[in-house]
Amino acid sequence: MIMDSKESAMTGILLVSIVSAVLGSLQIGYHTGNVNAPAKIIEQFFNVTWRARHNTSMPDHSLTFLWSLSVSIKDFGALLGSLGVKGLADSFGRRNSILIVNALSILGACLMFVSKVSESFEVLIIGRLIFGLFCGLVMSLNPLYIQEVSPTELRGAFATLNQVSFASGILLGMVVGLDTVLGTEKNWALMLSLSLIPAMLQYLVLPFCPESPRYLLINRGKEEQAETALRRLRGNSDKVLNELKQIKEEAAHTQSGVTIRQFLMKQSYRQPIILVLIINLGSQLSGFNAIINYSTKLFYKSGFQEAKYLTLGVGAVNVTFTVVAFFLVERAGRRKLLLTGFLSLALCNLLMTIIDSILHIVPDLRSLQVLVVFFLISAYEVGPGPISWFIGAELFDQQSRPIAMAFTSMLNWGGKFLLALLYPSLLKVCGAYVYLLFMTMAILAFSYTLLRLPETRGRTFDDIAAEFRGAEGIPLHNKTSFNTFT
Numbered sequence: 001m002i003m004d005s006k007e008s009a010m011t012g013i014l015l016v017s018i019v020s021a022v023l024g025s026l027q028i029g030y031h032t033g034n035v036n037a038p039a040k041i042i043e044q045f046f047n048v049t050w051r052a053r054h055n056t057s058m059p060d061h062s063l064t065f066l067w068s069l070s071v072s073i074k075d076f077g078a079l080l081g082s083l084g085v086k087g088l089a090d091s092f093g094r095r096n097s098i099l100i101v102n103a104l105s106i107l108g109a110c111l112m113f114v115s116k117v118s119e120s121f122e123v124l125i126i127g128r129l130i131f132g133l134f135c136g137l138v139m140s141l142n143p144l145y146i147q148e149v150s151p152t153e154l155r156g157a158f159a160t161l162n163q164v165s166f167a168s169g170i171l172l173g174m175v176v177g178l179d180t181v182l183g184t185e186k187n188w189a190l191m192l193s194l195s196l197i198p199a200m201l202q203y204l205v206l207p208f209c210p211e212s213p214r215y216l217l218i219n220r221g222k223e224e225q226a227e228t229a230l231r232r233l234r235g236n237s238d239k240v241l242n243e244l245k246q247i248k249e250e251a252a253h254t255q256s257g258v259t260i261r262q263f264l265m266k267q268s269y270r271q272p273i274i275l276v277l278i279i280n281l282g283s284q285l286s287g288f289n290a291i292i293n294y295s296t297k298l299f300y301k302s303g304f305q306e307a308k309y310l311t312l313g314v315g316a317v318n319v320t321f322t323v324v325a326f327f328l329v330e331r332a333g334r335r336k337l338l339l340t341g342f343l344s345l346a347l348c349n350l351l352m353t354i355i356d357s358i359l360h361i362v363p364d365l366r367s368l369q370v371l372v373v374f375f376l377i378s379a380y381e382v383g384p385g386p387i388s389w390f391i392g393a394e395l396f397d398q399q400s401r402p403i404a405m406a407f408t409s410m411l412n413w414g415g416k417f418l419l420a421l422l423y424p425s426l427l428k429v430c431g432a433y434v435y436l437l438f439m440t441m442a443i444l445a446f447s448y449t450l451l452r453l454p455e456t457r458g459r460t461f462d463d464i465a466a467e468f469r470g471a472e473g474i475p476l477h478n479k480t481s482f483n484t485f486t
Helices: 002-009 012-021 023-033 039-054 060-092 094-117 121-149 152-176 188-193 196-208 213-219 223-234 237-252 260-265 267-284 288-301 307-328 334-358 363-381 384-395 401-452 461-468
Strands: none
Touching: 012 023, 012 094, 012 121, 012 152, 012 196, 012 223, 023 094, 023 121, 023 152, 023 196, 039 060, 039 121, 039 188, 060 094, 060 121, 060 401, 094 121, 094 188, 094 196, 121 152, 121 213, 121 384, 121 401, 152 307, 152 384, 213 223, 213 237, 223 237, 237 461, 260 267, 260 401, 267 288, 267 384, 267 401, 267 461, 288 307, 288 363, 288 401, 307 363, 307 384, 334 363, 334 384, 334 401, 363 384, 384 401, 384 461
């Protein structure tokens, strides 16, 4: 019966809308995965450019810093881009905002492509910074649009598709960046420009998809347009009238024009804000990003000569378990997957500490280390990875949702940026014990999720908001939503 209801909720235009939206996260994943393998070749380009200008080689420490800057500047740009989510989403709508920011992706990719011809590493860095602005905006706008056009029973699964697309982009970038594909001295600039293909495809398809009915009705008061959009998305007239009634009820409980100050001060937002903070920081600082960014170096250090192919294995596991999350998120629920994921991440980081500490004594443990890395990636993607990106959209009402998603984006990209910048130094200072820091963050996120997060699966936005509305904390009257493992 549940499957019948989900199938009836699926329409062709809904699927096209979701798929065309997640083309943006595919681009982001691609530029996350494509710089790992050809790093030495691009560093060589930096050095050759410097020598042509100054008639001397670039000092090693400067080259290391410049490469770290080139990699991390995307995440810094994303952090800045997050600040524009509310203004864009409220002024132009969810769908139109995605189309507007897609221009940043095209500009960034073009600059990365011409950096080689212009013999300027500065152009490459600026290109990645501009692309970073796109990342910060679209990774908030996508879940916002997807959640608002999806029916309640498919909302989590479709939101997870954003992470599936992101993970697929990472794997695609890893493959294309290999020296046997396009990660060569001749073709690396072309490789960096291939994100133009999904960017242009998005411009061809997304304009024909409906705007968010919730945005049209609650933010703009356009009931007829909202009903038209809803009919295109649902097809079933009974379902449309029902959902329209729910949106009107949500509008009646929604405060108009929430400012950032009101967002931070309002009592009913306090617990959702803390939940978003801890779940996102727990997710980003749980070891996943360190593995994704530095897996090749980790495997080389352990004695694997073909480390780049093990890194491809990391990418493949990453994609596989985002797909697993897609099928599980509406069956198991958000809460259970988050708790299982955070607990598994804590265990993996403990094992990484033990193995890394004694690897020089027992070299054969390197095979076990690979398995632990794969398990860590799967634990992240089956819960904290995808859910951390969209849980904020479920915990807040319509007017505060764009601010919540901007906050989510800032936490995610800020965590990525700090880790990309600080992890090599932390590894030198702490050695194997750096994983204990990640373990601590995972345990903290597990504990707070266990105590304070209600289950949001199968519940309307208004129903979820009612659990926080006018309360200091979360009332535990709905015991079934906290019955985690049964």
